[in-house]
Amino acid sequence: MSKQDRLLLLSDLMLLVVAVVWGTSYGVVKSALVFYPVLGLLALRFGITFVMLSPALRTLRHADARTLRGVFIAGVLLFYFQLRAKALSPAIAEARLQALQARIRPHFLFNSITAVLSLMRSEPRRAETALEDLADLFRVLMRDNRQLAPLSDEVELCRQYLDLEKLRLGERLTIEWHIDNMPGDAQVPPLLLQPLLENAVYHGIERSSVPGVIAINIFLRRGEVHAILRNPYKMTHSDHGGNNMALANIRERLALHFDAEASLASKTKRDSYEVHIRMPYRTYVESGEGA
């Protein structure tokens, strides 16, 4: 192997190392930003690079003016694009979150109002509670839901929503709550569980002629929050489109908030359907990224 070949091989290997570092740095930077502001991290990162590469500056003495100009322009451009990327990506994420606002089925609103009307004359107090639940639910549905909120709030909202569904469906709907080990202070995307429960009621209860149970299981395990929702489900030839849309929506919101640290999996068993959400247990609201 000639010297030329060895140098070529070495440069190839070094390029490979650069690619590996570049590729993995995304996750590292992302976690670091939780603790450290964006501009501080950038300053530190480029500062360290400057110190490490400064011995190479000595060779610049041999460089001509043209090369120096090129180096200077490339450096400024690189710095500009880095800043721009950091500033823009949270904006894009915000915009996506805005577009991903959950929507409730219009059927639910009008059927609930009919159910409340049916109580007005005979059980006015129950009608009052139901209207209050409906107001709370729509307050959350209509507000800006881009910020994380405590899990306990989400669970309370789910309770109110399910109370309304029970009003319509009566004995057909039974709810099983398993939330003794739930970390109520965990910060989660709002309307994370309610749309899933809406699907569970729609596909598992409303379309079935026999009563059914929806089981909700939320617990903390090894620093992660798990939420498992199960409903009865009979495979039919009918469409499943609406469900997939809600799942895709929640999956994307989880990704925008938690990246690879959260996941959503669903599986269809013989006569049940299950959704499993896994996300990190965080009790503080991230502020660094929005800067």
Place this chain on the structure above:
Amino acid sequence: MTEAPLRIVLVDDEAPARRRLRELLDDCTAALPVLVVGEAGSGREALHLLGTTPADLVLTDIHMPDMDGIELARHLLKLPLPPVLIFTTAYHEHAIAAFEVHAIDYLVKPVRVQRLLSALQKVPRLKPLSDTKLNRLPAAARRFLSVTERSRVVLVPIDEIVYLKAELKYITIRTADREFLLEESLTRLEEEFGPRFVRVHRNCLVAREAIRGFERRVSADGDAHWEVMLRGVTEALPVSRRQQFIVREIGRDA
């Protein structure tokens, strides 16, 4: 008043919705005598009820488990004296557009008493919905076929059908237990139920699920043809020359 009250059956899978309609009908009695003769939680229950309890009007929800309102409307036409039918619906843009196009009466939930009363006052002049009108509504495939036997509507669940065979004017529906006679077109059934049934012959659709296998038969005059063997029934059915490709297509996974 001398006129007999309007006999009404309420169909909705949500009990509060039925209760609300009852209250509203009570409010209407001053202006128009009405009598709720029964309630049902699904189209299937309603059909059962109407077999024994005659009614002039059926107020039915659209989305219901077991059998939806549109399928109920189609089976009701098999009754000797079909009642008038008015749909109640919560919200569904497409369905409502279709109703308007075909001048089919519907009430939007929550129902207003004035709107209900004006619908009730029209009932004596209304005719039962025609099949052609119903066919244009956005409907899923039926879950049952209905036949009239001794002036009662008998439902045959689609899952139980082994084959459908056209004979002269009628179609014979074959289930594992027995046969029924149906007055419909085989082509229309094939379109409605799609891949669930396979055409083995110009006059015959068999349930894909029921196919056990195929056998080659040679008749006395030396002509050879394929026959399809079916689960639940002993008779084998001939596969026509034109449809022979299905032997290869299905034979692979059967």
